[in-house]
Structures are given as C-alpha cells and as structure tokens.
Amino acid sequence: xxxxxxxxxxxxxxxxxxxxxxxxxxxxxxxxxxxxxxxxxxxxxxxxxxxxxxxxxxxxxxxxxxxxxxxxxxxxxxxxxxxxxxxxxxxxxxxxxxxxxxxxxxxxxxxxxxxxxxxxxxxxxxxxxxxxxxxxxxxxxxxxxxxxxxxxxxxxxxxxxxxxxxxxxxxxxxxxxxxxxxxxxxxxxxxxxxxxxxxxxxxxxxxxxxxxxxxxxxxxxxxxxxxxxxxxxxxxxxxxxxxxxxxxxxxxxxxxxxxxxxxxxxxxxxxxxxxxxxxxxxxxxxxxxxxxxxxxxxxxxxxxxxxxxxxxxxxxxxxxxxxxxxxxxxxxxxxxxxxxxxxxxxxxxxxxxxxxxxxxxxxxxxxxxxxxxxxxxxxxxxxxxxxxxxxxxxxxxxxxxxxxxxxxxxxxxxxxxxxxxxxxxxxxxx
Amino acid sequence: xxxxxxxxxxxxxxxxxxxxxxxxxxxxxxxxxxxxxxxxxxxxxxxxxxxxxxxxxxxxxxxxxxxxxxxxxxxxxxxxxxxxxxxxxxxxxxxxxxxxxxxxxxxxxxxxxxxxxxxxxxxxxxxxxxxxxxxxxxxxxxxxxxxxxxxxxxxxxxxxxxxxxxxxxxxxxxxxxxxxxxxxxxxxxxxxxxxxxxxxxxxxxxxxxxxxxxxxxxxxxxxxxxxxxxxxxxxxxxxxxxx
Numbered sequence: 194x195x196x197x198x199x200x201x202x203x204x205x206x207x208x209x210x211x212x213x214x215x216x217x218x219x220x221x222x223x224x225x226x227x228x229x230x231x232x233x234x235x236x237x238x239x240x241x242x243x244x245x246x247x248x249x250x251x252x253x254x255x256x257x258x259x260x261x262x263x264x265x266x267x268x269x270x271x272x273x274x275x276x277x278x279x280x281x282x283x284x285x286x287x288x289x290x291x292x293x294x295x296x297x298x299x300x301x302x303x304x305x306x307x308x309x310x311x312x313x314x315x316x317x318x319x320x321x322x323x324x325x326x327x328x329x330x331x332x333x334x335x336x337x338x339x340x341x342x343x344x345x346x347x348x349x350x351x352x353x354x355x356x357x358x359x360x361x362x363x364x365x366x367x368x369x370x371x372x373x374x375x376x377x378x379x380x381x382x383x384x385x386x387x388x389x390x391x392x393x394x395x396x397x398x399x400x401x402x403x404x405x406x407x408x409x410x411x412x413x414x415x416x417x418x419x420x421x422x423x424x425x426x427x428x429x430x431x432x433x434x435x436x437x438x439x440x441x442x443x444x445x446x447x448x449x450x451x452x453x454x455x456x457x458x459x460x461x462x463x464x465x466x467x468x469x470x471x472x473x474x475x476x477x478x479x480x481x482x483x484x485x486x487x488x489x490x491x492x493x494x495x496x497x498x499x500x501x502x503x504x505x506x507x508x509x510x511x512x513x514x515x516x517x518x519x520x521x522x523x524x525x526x527x528x529x530x531x532x533x534x535x536x537x538x539x540x541x542x543x544x545x546x547x548x549x550x551x552x553x554x555x556x557x558x559x560x561x562x563x564x565x566x567x568x569x570x571x572x573x574x575x576x577x578x579x580x581x582x583x584x585x586x587x588x589x590x591x592x593x594x595x596x597x598x599x600x601x602x603x604x605x606x607x608x609x610x611x612x613x614x615x616x617x618x619x620x621x622x623x
Numbered sequence: 624x625x626x627x628x629x630x631x632x633x634x635x636x637x638x639x640x641x642x643x644x645x646x647x648x649x650x651x652x653x654x655x656x657x658x659x660x661x662x663x664x665x666x667x668x669x670x671x672x673x674x675x676x677x678x679x680x681x682x683x684x685x686x687x688x689x690x691x692x693x694x695x696x697x698x699x700x701x702x703x704x705x706x707x708x709x710x711x712x713x714x715x716x717x718x719x720x721x722x723x724x725x726x727x728x729x730x731x732x733x734x735x736x737x738x739x740x741x742x743x744x745x746x747x748x749x750x751x752x753x754x755x756x757x758x759x760x761x762x763x764x765x766x767x768x769x770x771x772x773x774x775x776x777x778x779x780x781x782x783x784x785x786x787x788x789x790x791x792x793x794x795x796x797x798x799x800x801x802x803x804x805x806x807x808x809x810x811x812x813x814x815x816x817x818x819x820x821x822x823x824x825x826x827x828x829x830x831x832x833x834x835x836x837x838x839x840x841x842x843x844x845x846x847x848x849x850x851x852x853x854x855x856x857x858x859x860x861x862x863x864x865x866x
Contacts, residue, residue, distance in 0.1 A: 278646065
C-alpha cells in the first residue's frame with residue numbers, strides 16, 4: 194500500500210516501514226539511504242512523501258499523565274483525537290489544535306501547527322516542553338524548549354530527525370461546549386474590522402466566499418468564541434459519514450462550489466448571532482466526514498495557504514481575492530485568520546498578520562494561477578505554508594523565510610540533509 | 624467494572640481491541656506468550672483510561688495449563704476475546720509439518736481448549752460474551768492460503784456451534800472475519816488499499832458488533848459481499864482459478 198498525502202498528489206511508489214520499536218528503527222536507519230517520517234498523512238502536499246517513508250503512527254503509546262500539571266508524555270504516533278478522547282472528560286484540552294484532530298503529535302511538532310487561537314496562544318511548540326528525537330547518526334537526543342535542535346525541529350518538517358516521543362502540556366477547560374458568536378460581513382473591510390473587534394476572544398476564524406465579486410469581495414462568516422463554563426465534560430467524539438470513493442472530477446465545478454458557499458453563507462442569520470456548539474463542531478468540522486478529500490476526485494487537490502504581514506494584509510488579500518474571483522477557479526473552502534506574533538523557530542509559518550487558505554482541485558491551468566498568486570504574496574512580504582504546499586519554487590519559498598540559511602546550515606552540520614529528505618525538501622532545497 | 628480477557632494480546636488487532644474496551648470502561652486481563660512484552664501496552668491503557676489492566680502469561684498451545692490459568696483468575700471475566708493467530712506463507716507451511724501443525728494448533732486446537740473451559744463457566748453463570756477472531760480465509764479453501772484457511776474454517780465452525788449451544792444461556796458468541804488488515808502479519812504483502820482495514824477500525828467494529836449481540840462480523844463490511852461471491856463460484860470453475 195502506497196502512502197499518499199491528504200491532497201492525493203503526487204502519487205509515487207514508496208516503500209513504507211512501520212515504526213514499532215527503537216531497535217528496528219536503528220536497523221532501518223542504517224540500511225536506508227534517505228527517508229522521511231510520515232504521521233497520519235494529513236499534510237496536503239509532498240512534505241512527508243519520498244520513495245522511502247517511515248510510518249510513525251503505529252508508535253503510539255501513552256507514557257504518563259500528570260493530573261496536577263496537565264503534562265502528558267506520549268509517543269509520536271499518538272493522534273490528537275486520542276488525547277481528547279482520554280482527557281476532555283477530566284477537563285483537559287489541547288493548548289493549540291489545528292482544524293483536524295487526526296494528526297500525530299510528531300506531525301504537529303514537525304509542522305509546528307497552529308489553530309484558531311494563534312493570535313493569543315501561538316503555535317503547537319508553545320505547549321511542547323521537550324521531545325526525544327533520533328538524529329541522523331542514530332543517537333537519541335532530548336531537546337528542550339529554546340535549544341537549537343528545538344528551534345529547528347519545531348516547524349522543521351521532519352527534516353532534523355525522527356521525533357519519537359514528547360512531553361506536551363494541556364490546558365484546563367470546564368465544558369465540552371464553546372460559546373460561539375457568528376458575524377456575517379459583506380466585504381473585506383467589514384471582515385477585517387470584525388477580526389479586530391473580537392480579537393480578545395481566544396478563538397476566531399472566518400470562512401470566505403471566494404466567488405463573491407466586486408464590492409462583495411471578502412465577505413465572510415466570522416466565527417469567534419471561547420469555552421463555556423457549565424461543567425459539562427461528557428465528550429464523545431463525533432462520527433459522521435465517510436466518502437467511500439473518489440468523486441468523478443466533474444462533481445466539483447464552479448456551480449457546485451457556488452451552491453455550497455451560498456448554502457453555507459445563507460444558512461447563517463444576518464449580522465451577529467450566538468450559538469453553543471461542541472468541540473468537534475467548532476474545532477474539527479471536516480473531521481466528521483471521513484475521507485472528505487475524495488470529493489475532489491482522483492486527480493487530487495491542493496491547499497494554497499499564505500500569510501501576509503499585518504500592514505499589507507488588506508491590500509494584498511484584496512488583490513489576491515480579486516485574482517481568484519476573476520479566474521473562476523472554485524475554492525470549496527477559503528479560511529481567513531488573524532495571527533499573533535511570530536516565534537523564533539526557523540521554519541514556523543505564522544507571522545503577525547492575516548493568512549488565507551484555499552482548496553483547489555488539481556487541473557492543468559491551476560499551477561499557473563498559483564504562480565501568479567505567489568508573486569503577489571512575495572510582493573507584500575508574505576510566505577507560503579510548507580505543510581500545505583506541493584508546488585512552490587525554491588525562489589519564492591526562500592523569500593518568505595529569512596532564517597532558511599540557518600536551517601540549512603544546521604542540517605548540514607549534523608548530516609541531517611543526507612538522511613532525512615522529502616520530495617518537498619529536495620524541491621525547495623532545504 | 625467487569626473484566627474482559629483478551630487472549631493473544633500482543634497482536635496489532637488485540638492492542639486496539641484492548642484500547643477500545645478500556646475506553647468503554649472495562650478492566651482487562653491481557654494474556655499472551657511472553658507477556659512481559661505487554662508492559663508498555665498496560666501502561667498505555669492505564670494512562671488513557673482509568674481501568675485496571677493485568678498481564679497474564681498464557682500459551683495457547685500449552686493445553687494442559689489452560690484449566691489452571693482460568694481457575695487462577697481472581698475475578699472471572701465477563702467476556703473473552705480470542706485474537707491469537709499464526710500464519711506463515713502457504714508455500715512454506717505445505718513443506719514444513721511443524722509450521723502446518725502450529726498453524727492448526729494456534730488458530731484452532733488451542734482456541735478450542737481454552738474456550739471449552741470458559742464456555743462451561745459462562746453457561747453455568749448464564750452470562751458473558753465470547754468473541755473469536757477468525758478470518759475470511761476460512762470461508763473457502765484456496766491454493767494460496769488453505770492451511771491457515773482450514774484452521775480458521777474449523778474455528779469458525781466451532782464458534783457457530785458454540786453460539787447455538789449457548790444461546791439458551793444468554794451467552795453471546797461473535798465470529799469475526801477480518802479481510803485484509805494492516806498489521807505485522809501482513810506487513811510484507813502488497814495489499815489493495817480500498818479492501819484493507821486499519822487495526823483500530825477492526826477493533827471498533829468488533830466492539831460495536833459485540834455490544835449489539837451480533838453473530839458474524841465481516842470487517843471491512845465489503846468482505847461480506849466478496850466472500851459471498853467467492854463462496855458461490857462452482858467448484859469445477861473455482862479449482863482452475865488463482866485468487
């Protein structure tokens with residue numbers, strides 16, 4: 194069985210090795226020229242794809258949980274969903290979680306993922322106390338907050354070694370519900386104003402209607418919220434339908450995207466409304482549909498995610514949204530989010546500003562459009578998110594990441610560039 | 624809360640089954656040969672779920688130890704799940720009698736030995752559940768896998784009879800027939816993705832089917848259809864086929 198990423202592209206033949214114990218890992222590392230660790234296959238592009246892939250998910254034991262400090266030790270293959278299933282009922286939640294809970298702890302560190310609370314809580318590395326990693330020479334090393342290995346590995350896309358376990362700290366909650374406020378806006382200016390107005394609330398995200406034209410460009414549903422305080426912790430993870438096979442590729446066209454966006458947008462009441470929703474509905478709406486990536490058809494899809502510094506965000510986003518709207522290429526989902534201060538990690542994606550993420554079905558003319566978008570991103574000092582990317586050029590990538598040379602040197606100095614590589618790392622030469 | 628006894632607890636499917644039952648509040652006896660290798664799993668489950676986990680040394684082919692093993696369990700389990708399995712490549716098994724015999728003993732004889740004892744207890748207590756993990760390979764003899772398949776066929780037949788016998792006592796018996804599962808056992812096989820289940824999905828299916836009192840579970844469910852077709856191919860055609 195070949196391992197593919199969430200975007201189902203590229204599909205290359207690969208050899209997978211299941212990580213079960215450290216002895217066999219040592220042999221594997223000695224025998225294998227180069228490989229890349231792979232978690233649960235939720236990164237979209239080619240960042241965890243190579244001819245040899247180390248499948249880390251089976252290495253998934255919980256090791257220890259301190260009920261007073263909320264610090265959990267677990268192996269790298271543990272899924273965030275498993276952490277929730279065990280600890281929400283005792284009043285614990287992840288300090289930082291992305292929009293899917295179906296990722297491994299190792300993957301969360303390697304992508305230094307972030308979530309709806311980035312503007313107040315930062316990236317996943319904020320909750321990582323320490324981790325254990327196997328380096329290129331086969332040696333085990335414990336890395337603690339602040340050391341160079343930590344800075345390079347958090348956000349380092351698995352290119353510094355095999356993360357095998359970690360200590361992460363959870364946060365206290367007193368409800369399985371979120372008090373949500375939904376704000377419907379009618380253009381980009383209103384959207385920005387709403388983000389700023391509600392930025393004291395810890396969680397916020399906006400769904401943008403990408404097919405809106407002219408004065409309606411940037412209209413959105415902004416959802417903000419915080420945990421309720423009702424003592425109800427009866428969390429049961431939600432299971433929805435599964436998409437059993439790839440949809441035919443014509444299933445998703447401008448018309449169906451329009452219909453979806455319209456339904457989604459029309460469903461919400463005008464102005465401001467309030468709801469009380471569960472953890473899964475608020476944080477992980479798409480996890481409820483198993484294999485939702487299959488709606489894009491067998492050719493796969495990609496997610497284009499970029500971030501622009503705050504001072505250029507409005508202008509840049511307006512330009513990019515106009516370009517997409519003119520192209521008529523439908524994006525099923527477009528997610529806009531306000532980010533807080535950037536951290537010190539060499540390759541973490543977030544900077545202070547606004548990020549937009551858009552899904553595109555893969556088709557012939559898509560990459561041309563994305564190349565055009567790249568130019569606008571670079572013009573406004575923005576950057577592309579490696580975890581989502583499958584096509585960015587070395588030149589565009591480098592411009593966004595001023596610490597890239599430090600990362601390259603660190604890899605070289607520790608022979609990591611000879612052992613850990615993905616298709617992506619070779620494309621952008623890191 | 625009641626105990627569930629998992630036999631063959633070192634397998635990938637058993638590991639996930641143990642986690643699912645623990646998540647639903649059951650205490651566990653984890654039994655296997657070389658049980659000290661289960662320490663990590665015990666720790667894992669105790670951190671995940673607030674249940675008691677006890678490790679028990681158990682050799683399914685050491686038949687004369689089974690009675691004592693069961694008698695020594697301080698608290699008798701509410702249910703037992705047999706996950707033990709042994710498979711070698713057909714080409715090797717058909718040339719090596721010891722491997723053939725071990726296939727039969729682990730997959731069938733040993734399971735009969737321990738289940739006879741447990742069934743008598745459950746029958747007299749008029750409660751409990753029995754789950755046996757058999758295989759779709761037991762549904763029809765194929766040249767690619769018939770030694771393993773015939774042992775599983777015998778096990779499936781045994782479970783069917785047991786279900787029939789214990790029905791009156793209110794003891795449920797579930798026969799599980801997994802198709803391809805992504806485990807150690809199949810690590811070196813090139814399995815088709817759409818037909819291959821993950822161990823955690825098999826475990827969830829087992830738990831749900833057992834709780835509902837189902838009789839036979841194919842997992843993934845598509846295997847019910849596949850085996851229905853395979854079982855109905857006439858023998859004069861089937862004998863010429865390579866599947």
